[in-house]
Amino acid sequence: MNGENQIQKAYESILGHDFEKAIAWFEEAIAAEPNNAAYHYKLSITFARSNKLLKAIEYASKALELEVENEVYRYHLQVLHARELVEKALKQLSLESEHAERVIFLLKEAITLDPLSIEAYLILGEAFASRKDYARAYQTVQEAIRLEPHHEIAKQKAALYQLKMK
Structure with missing residues (x-):
C-alpha cells in the first residue's frame, strides 16, 4: 500500500x-x-x-x-532551527535587557543557519539598540534592507538608529 x-x-x-x-x-x-x-x-x-x-x-x-x-531537507531543517532560535531570542528579549547578550548570541546563530531571515536581523538590531549600541543596530538592519530593499520596518528602524547615533 x-x-x-x-x-x-x-x-x-x-x-x-x-x-x-x-x-x-x-x-x-x-x-x-x-x-x-x-x-x-x-x-x-x-x-x-x-x-x-x-x-x-x-x-x-x-x-x-x-x-x-538530501540538501533540500538539510536546508529546510536549518531554517526551522533558525526560527526556533529567533523565537527563543524574542522570549528572552521581552523578559529583561539583562538577557541581551544571550539574545544576541541566539540571533547570530539563527542568522548563521538562515542568512535570509529578515526577522532575525530586525530583532538583533533591537537587541543592540537595547544596549544603546546604535551603530551595530544600524549595521544589522542595513543588512536586512540589503536583503529586502523595500522592507518598511527595516527602513524605519535604520532611520531611528541613525538618529540615535548622532
Whole structure:
C-alpha cells in the first residue's frame, strides 16, 4: 500500500485552507509508507506553516534521517532551527535587557543557519539598540534592507538608529 492517494487528499485540504485535515492526510501517508522521506518533509512544511515548530522540526529531522544526503531537507531543517532560535531570542528579549547578550548570541546563530531571515536581523538590531549600541543596530538592519530593499520596518528602524547615533 502506498500513500499517494493520501498525499493528493492532503494537497486538496491545503488548497481548501484546511491545514489540520492536511496534517491528518500526511500522517496517513506516512503510516502507509513510513520510510518515504518526502512525506515526512511535506508534513514538516505543513506543520511549519501552521506554526507548530516542534512538530515541523521532528518531521524534518526524520526526512533528513531517511535521506541524509538530501540538501533540500538539510536546508529546510536549518531554517526551522533558525526560527526556533529567533523565537527563543524574542522570549528572552521581552523578559529583561539583562538577557541581551544571550539574545544576541541566539540571533547570530539563527542568522548563521538562515542568512535570509529578515526577522532575525530586525530583532538583533533591537537587541543592540537595547544596549544603546546604535551603530551595530544600524549595521544589522542595513543588512536586512540589503536583503529586502523595500522592507518598511527595516527602513524605519535604520532611520531611528541613525538618529540615535548622532
